[in-house]
Amino acid sequence: MGHATIEWIYIGVVIAVLVYVGADAWNVERLLDVSNAPAEAEVVKVTGQQWLWTFEHEDGKKEISELHLVKGKPYRFEVTSIDVIHAFNMPDFATLIDAVPGRINTVWLVPDQSGEYLIQCREYCGFSHYQMRAKLIVEEPTGGSNVTKAAAEIPSKGVTAVSS
């Protein structure tokens, strides 16, 4: 043959690229893992069913097909389903986890932008799968939220200008 060298170099380059991709993916996924969710994160129970989403906040407030979150606040979503498999997906925040009946899957998120976004089902679940959407509303933090409280505790010199 006599051609082996160039092939080995090529395979070496391919493996190097793969190792880089794998190592970087491992590193990022490790940080995103649910064990790294902030301890103070609010738990939101997400339940999928044919063909709508129900959300239950920590304070017991329930929402159907609409979810209100506060910008900058950490959340843990405990996702399950009562009939078939769905997938809880907020594409604008790259959040995706399956809603599996009989299991609770957890995913966490700190919404970093306010506004109205889409929540959708991303696993085929039957007749109205394509319409299984909900509205995600991320609100700017108001008076009572953690962020402004924290800001209020900082000595007043620099903060007054910002607080409007």
Added chain:
Amino acid sequence: MVLEVKQPRPMWEILFSTHHTDIGLLYVYLSVTALIIGGALAMAIRVELFVPGPGTLIPDSNTFHRIFTVHGTNMLFLWLIPFASGIGNYLIPIMVRYKDMAWPKLNAVAFWMIPVGAALVWLGFADTTWNAYPPYSIIRAPGPAAEMWIFGLKILGISSVLGAINFVVTILKMKHPDLPLMKTSLFVWSTLVTSIMIIVAIPTFAAALIMLYTDRLGVSGFFNPAMGGDPIAYQHLFWFTFHPEVYIFLIPAVGMLYEIIPKFSRKPIFSYQSGVAAFVLLALVGFASWAHHMYSTGMSFTEKTVFMVGTLAAVPASAMHVFNWIATMWGGRIKFAAPMSWGVGGIVLFFYAGAGGIVNTAMPLDFLTHDSYWVVGHFHLFVAGMVTMAFIGFIHYMFPFITGRMYNERAAMVSFWLFFAGLSIVFLTQHILGLYGQPRRVYDYVPVQPLIIMNQIASVGGWMAGVGAAVFIYNMITSAFKGKPAKMNDPFAIGEQYYDYARREPHH
């Protein structure tokens, strides 16, 4: 090597034959018929998604779900697998210098199970998706469609296992004693490796199908959480069969390209050993990556890491094949006749598909792409791009040997460019659609400008590919009856040896 056309024979003689070329011909007819039907369903899907809003062509979402389910099932189990078996039937006995397959009657039985399975799949028209994930498929999917799908797949699975056993025995036991395995064509290796993978992989899914069926009857609850079962267990069983199955679709196409590329480059294969090594490596590592389809089911970080590493480990083997093809073509006197063009087009799309696959397996990125249109684009680049294009290239290559006539070269190139350009447009656009967040298997999408435009681009690309495929079919049919007689010792005028050991055994 004149395989078929000595003189026209009555249809019944071919239908009831157990001769390997007759059965090969039946396989090819059946699989190309399935390609036409599945393609028509795909065209319907692209019409429906051309404009947002339900009811563009398909009146309700349930029909739409049935259409994409049958499109997928049909293309994978009635086009890709039977076609590879058909070409294997033609060439394996010739390449290992035996008079027929090891068990000709078993061979005929394996073929004739396919129309039965096909009838169940087509007449049932299930809506379970081709993965049939429970609990949907056991508690919600309407019967008898779902039962017919289960039995159809069961029969198709048995058929492919019987065919695989026949190939393994033919290659290993019936091979001419003067012919060492390392001197056989790489196509023989590809069929051998594929067949062994089928025998190892399919039984798991066969078991899962039975469990699915008893779950549907309500007498068991393997996958039904209401009865204490676990739907994720099904996904493991399913993907333990069907991730290797991806390589079962792929490897015969790779073997066919190893036939085409050296001949049309007028150079020997760059490295035979590396081709064999890559086949064996892929067959082994292909079993270590199944759960990369399941990252979002709530797997732990460790599990995800294991399956990411297993997936990445399969990439060098595929990369070795691509290197081998490029190195074979390098410095060769390449003749871009139709078989070569289709094959090289397939390699280009294979590269895109592989690159997209690396993105999918990188864990954080998978949560962007999973179950979105990205995935649809990604795996279609494999099965419609690489595998189907290599298969169609091989049909052109075999055409003169089977019919004794030449296809129309200009029509073949027109169909190639339409198909290749169309596929590139539709499936690369679908990658972007996925990044915009459009889920797969949707009857309708959010009517916003970027999604509408990209769906329309995708539809136009899809129709281009459809027209290309129609030109190809038309070319094959008309040329089979009216094409110029081929020069049988070198139909492509490339001065190459084909299969110099002509078949002399009479039909039986």
